[in-house]
Amino acid sequence: MFWKKRNLPYRLNKQIPLNTLLEDMTFTVFDTETTGFAVSGGDRLIEIGAVQVKGLQMTEHTFQTYVNPDRDIPREIMDLTGIRQTHVKDAPRSLEAVNRFYQFVEDNQSQGWIGHYLAFDLMVLKKELQRWQHTCQEPIGVDTLDIIGYLNPSWDMRDLTHYARQFGANIYERHSALGDALTTASLFIELCYHLKYRNKQTLGDLLEAAGKNSGKTTSY
Template sequence: MLLRKYFPSNLVENTPLSTPIDKLEFTVFDTETTGFDISKSDRLIEIGAVKVKGMQVIEESTFQTYVNPYRQISREITELTGISDSEVLRAPDSLQAIEAFLELGNESSVCFVGHYIAFDLYTIKYELKRHKLHWKMPPAIDTLNLIGYIAPSYDMRDLEKYAREFGTRIYRRHSAIGDALMTAYLFTELLQRCHDRGCRTWGELLRIGEIDR
């Protein structure tokens, strides 16, 4: 497939590595899909995002949209996410939804943040590829990497279990905006713990939290 043009992430570039982490802004986001085969048959059905600034969640900066996958949503996915065919019928297509997400103030964020964020990034990447658009994987921090730094003995994957373990807020699971908010509050707690352990700058945070691109 010939990819026609590059699609920007709209993140701030060239942030000095010496910048204190409490002076940084992040975009925490999550996606819901029709399944896990995102490179082939499965499609994006929801994007949720929220900003973290000054190591605080900015709840008034939330973003949420359903996405029309132009295919039927299985009963299992509807039961898991609460998203039905009727809810996405008049929703924007994936390109419109991703454009709205990436244009919503991300120019002040240094990177994306998520819980097992590689899946969400590849979901965006493959949806853009279907529109013949190339998306270079942006800087991203995975909360799992931060947990591995703070508590390497933990061997869980579930976001809610980590949120409970670290005493942060619980939101409705398998909702993109709910998971984004829960991840954001978990992220701020992890940031504070990293800070307390001597991780004070953007460069130090990248070293322990950034995913391989």
Template sequence: MFFQRKNISCSLKYDMIPLSTPIDDLTFIVFDTETTGFQVATTDRLIEIGAVPVNGLKVMEKDQFQTYVNPRRQISREIIELTSITNEMASEAPVALDVISHFFDYVESHDTVCLVGHYISFDTAVLKSELKREKLALKRLFTIDTLDLIGFIAPSYDMRDLERYAMAFGTRIYDRHSAIGDALTTAYLFTELLLQFKDRGHSTWGELVKATDSQMRSMPF
């Protein structure tokens, strides 16, 4: 029997904001995920989402979002050691669909222009894969990858590790391989990148969209 997938969207303001809007006036949600492994389209599952707003070029630490996720499967010893997320912690957490729905509500409540992440294509693939298992297709997702912004500001850098970039740009570093820790680290890196973006004479939403344009963003979700 054929089941048609329904669409689900994350309420973002990217297509309602004039391109001339100063980036200082925008709210971004920086987020990160932890999973049981890298094969998220097949065997691996979401086990944590962490997020924090950036508004007025400031990280709003007190308004962060964090929750563990029940993956409905065992977490390997390697992942437990890496993330400090145990099977007991995950088994008591809500399932992925409930967590993602709650996360989207959080995003909507902040009038968010777009989602931001470090190597964000992985995190969006995690969300897509979890929703696909529920016969839901994720639409209207607009993202900015800090890697693309770094590529615009400092094209000589050629690495992907978040901590190394945070060190290179002199920004705060929080617990690694924790979704909320990596989201906070990414948020502070992002604010520093925005400040450098402005120092180079770029100050609007339209300029930021153009500077961070990438093939991954244009892929259908």
């Protein structure tokens, strides 16, 4: 039997002029925690955390939810994240949790997503939606790792803490989704100021630095 995917009702794919100043934009910086890294296999979402950045300043608008993964959390993940079965037992399942996150994004009129190793977090959301035969359009997304690679072509793959320290960003609770989102937001703001020093101040400049050709959106 073939299932037709249902589109979630959120309008996240805003068309934004590439000459829009970064200082005039609102971004959602987010992170996920999972039961492991094999999200294309059996690993599942267990937490989403996010914060809004507006005018290159971190706002008080944050989001956090645990997610019931319908499976046990491995001991090593509990040790890493501090998330226990008791945290997720009565938490929403993934479709409801992702819906709540998208509602947060839409309510705050976010114009783009930011993440550290963003491709992983997007894959997590994509796979959870696929499990429920749902889909949603993806807004403009930028990975802080790509901006770091532009600013420092000799960079090598390091963790979030390393780059936060290197660029003078604040470090919040690590390996919690909200804590990592806050750290990533602080890092993103510092990176934007480094871009500004190079006269890179617009959305188009940001996408160029991140190795993206345009602000076109995709569906997943």
